[in-house]
Amino acid sequence: xxxxxxxxxxxxxxxxxxCTMLSAKIxxxxxxxxxxxxxxxxGTTLSFSPDxxxxxxxxxxxxxxxxxSGWESGLRIREFMPAQYYYDIFEQIAFTGTPQTYHFxxxxxxQPVEGEKVHIVEEFEAVEDVxxxxxxxxxxxxxxxxxxxxIIGQSSHALLVRNTRAQLPFFQHTAKTLSIAASQADHAYSxxxxxxxxxxxxxxxxxxxxxLAGFLLLLLxxxxxxxxxxxxxxxxxxxxxxxxxxILLSRIDLPASLLPTENIFxxxxxxxxxxxxxxxxxxxxxxxAALALQHSIHQCLLVGVGGLLLGVTFIMLTRRFLCxx
Amino acid sequence: MKKRKASFLISALLxxxxxxxxxxxxxxxxxxxxxxxxxxxxxxxLAQTQYLARFWRSLGLCLIIALGQLLVSLLAxxxxxxxxxxxxxxIFFLLMLLMVMPLQVTLVxxxxxxxxxxxxxxxHALIWPMVFVPLGTFIMTQAYRSVSNSIVEAALLDGCxxxxxxxxxxxxxxxxxxVCTALLSFLDGWNMVEQPIIFLKDFDQYPLSVGLASTPPxxxxxxxxxxxxxxxxxxxxxxxxxxxxxEGIAMGGEK
Numbered sequence: 001x002x003x004x005x006x007x008x009x010x011x012x013x014x015x016x017x018x019c020t021m022l023s024a025k026i027x028x029x030x031x032x033x034x035x036x037x038x039x040x041x042x043g044t045t046l047s048f049s050p051d052x053x054x055x056x057x058x059x060x061x062x063x064x065x066x067x068x069s070g071w072e073s074g075l076r077i078r079e080f081m082p083a084q085y086y087y088d089i090f091e092q093i094a095f096t097g098t099p100q101t102y103h104f105x106x107x108x109x110x111q112p113v114e115g116e117k118v119h120i121v122e123e124f125e126a127v128e129d130v131x132x133x134x135x136x137x138x139x140x141x142x143x144x145x146x147x148x149x150x151i152i153g154q155s156s157h158a159l160l161v162r163n164t165r166a167q168l169p170f171f172q173h174t175a176k177t178l179s180i181a182a183s184q185a186d187h188a189y190s191x192x193x194x195x196x197x198x199x200x201x202x203x204x205x206x207x208x209x210x211x212l213a214g215f216l217l218l219l220l221x222x223x224x225x226x227x228x229x230x231x232x233x234x235x236x237x238x239x240x241x242x243x244x245x246x247i248l249l250s251r252i253d254l255p256a257s258l259l260p261t262e263n264i265f266x267x268x269x270x271x272x273x274x275x276x277x278x279x280x281x282x283x284x285x286x287x288x289a290a291l292a293l294q295h296s297i298h299q300c301l302l303v304g305v306g307g308l309l310l311g312v313t314f315i316m317l318t319r320r321f322l323c324x325x
Numbered sequence: 326m327k328k329r330k331a332s333f334l335i336s337a338l339l340x341x342x343x344x345x346x347x348x349x350x351x352x353x354x355x356x357x358x359x360x361x362x363x364x365x366x367x368x369x370x371l372a373q374t375q376y377l378a379r380f381w382r383s384l385g386l387c388l389i390i391a392l393g394q395l396l397v398s399l400l401a402x403x404x405x406x407x408x409x410x411x412x413x414x415x416i417f418f419l420l421m422l423l424m425v426m427p428l429q430v431t432l433v434x435x436x437x438x439x440x441x442x443x444x445x446x447x448x449h450a451l452i453w454p455m456v457f458v459p460l461g462t463f464i465m466t467q468a469y470r471s472v473s474n475s476i477v478e479a480a481l482l483d484g485c486x487x488x489x490x491x492x493x494x495x496x497x498x499x500x501x502x503x504v505c506t507a508l509l510s511f512l513d514g515w516n517m518v519e520q521p522i523i524f525l526k527d528f529d530q531y532p533l534s535v536g537l538a539s540t541p542p543x544x545x546x547x548x549x550x551x552x553x554x555x556x557x558x559x560x561x562x563x564x565x566x567x568x569x570x571x572e573g574i575a576m577g578g579e580k
Contacts (some may be wrong), residue, residue, distance in 0.1 A: 009561040019370040027374050070528050191571050320367045
């Protein structure tokens with residue numbers, strides 16, 4: 001009875017440790033990144049470009065980041081009341097609120113959600129990037145783009161734009177403010193971030209294999225009838241896999257712009273997003289993403305099968321060794 | 326036969342009344358507004374670190390409290406059981422008096438003492454008062470009284486010191502008492518609510534027992550999943566040490 005209790009709770013403890021590691025990484029990756037302007041508001045009207053407004057089905061929103069309390073501690077997105085801002089005669093956003101320091105949200109990696117924890121990006125990496133703009137309807141008639149950009153591909157519902165003054169991390173909101181045509185797009189993506197996401201898939205598969213292997217080894221430790229001290233190799237191996245998973249997790253960097261808003265395991269979001277991206281790229285004459293994804297999936301399968309074979313070999317060798325003893 | 330059936334039915338009813346709330350909570354962690362969902366488990370175990378971080382923090386605190394009390398009661402219990410010193414019975418009586426006093430009576434004196442020592446707002450404010458709770462000393466005193474004086478005298482004659490007698494003879498003979506002390510002090514620490522609220526200032530320092538009361542009210546499913554998390558260590562400890570716990574409590578009751 002005691003042995004079975006210890007077995008169950010050691011497995012539960014392993015799962016809790018694994019969940020702690022995963023939750024730290026998931027929280028970090030899912031946190032939207034924002035560009036904020038910290039200003040001490042003293043009572044006079046502040047003016048902002050209309051680009052600070054975020055548009056969705058419910059209308060226009062103007063956000064700031066404020067510290068929460070209790071379970072909602074940390075920097076969180078808060079929306080300004082509509083009465084606190086308006087369009088002035090210069091078509092700028094005029095802000096009037098209570099005098100205090102505000103972190104005004106200028107741009108975000110994805111549509112902000114009230115109450116969400118955010119990370120303020122202080123420095124951006126200047127890169128040359130290709131942006132994909134997807135339209136549910138037809139392309140706008142006016143496709144004017146700024147001088148530092150050039151249209152390198154287009155189809156009936158998508159536009160590929162090379163931007164020599166792009167920045168990472170990619171902010172969909174900033175990309176949409178490039179021009180009128182860009183602002184009319186339903187979605188905007190960065191090809192650099194798409195590549196980065198696809199290249200992260202094999203390490204993510206390896207992490208899951210490490211965690212699963214550790215769990216199975218711990219289970220084997222308890223189910224093996226031998227009383228040999230060599231059984232400890234199972235525990236050591238399980239600990240090794242857990243630590244390896246932790247190290248691999250620290251190396252993963254998933255772009256927040258491609259992740260779902262609520263649940264990182266929302267497969268429907270990934271299928272619809274990447275389906276849209278791959279279809280749009282194919283229509284624009286670019287198939288590198290499809291090839292990269294195919295290559296990545298092959299690598300994932302290789303890692304999976306390799307891990308399975310190694311695991312079976314390890315278990316067979318260990319059991320033979322323990323039985324001999 | 327009829328008496329057996331009646332006692333079986335009554336037992337079944339009592340067990341159902343005890344277990345039903347836990348089953349209700351567990352089942353409802355999988356249902357949100359009538360639909361099956363793992364959203365609660367995802368939010369608590371994967372989406373955010375704060376729940377698990379608070380769990381590990383509480384676990385660490387309680388383990389330190391249990392070990393500390395074990396050490397104190399291991400030594401103090403032997404002193405009350407086997408040693409003779411002036412005022413022993415009076416001190417033991419005061420110890421028992423303190424044990425039956427409600428916690429709220431000692432909160433203010435503890436606060437004043439901790440404030441003088443500048444420990445308010447730190448984890449030490451939770452640990453030290455719990456380490457010196459008299460329950461463990463009482464249990465170990467009762468346990469050590471069952472150790473025969475002749476064994477102790479024989480060990481002392483053979484050159485064993487007092488510490489050696491405690492660690493090599495008295496303590497191994499009273500494993501159930503030790504387990505009972507450790508278990509009860511762990512559970513005391515795990516369930517403490519007033520001490521963190523009064524002695525700590527920052528919400529982030531609160532253990533899971535206090536943090537549970539302020540889970541977001543708009544999401545009751547999160548609170549239910551947190552209940553499952555909170556219940557894990559006590560369930561494990563009771564399942565593993567139930568024999569020793571019952572023996573330890575029975576031994577204390579007999580004396």
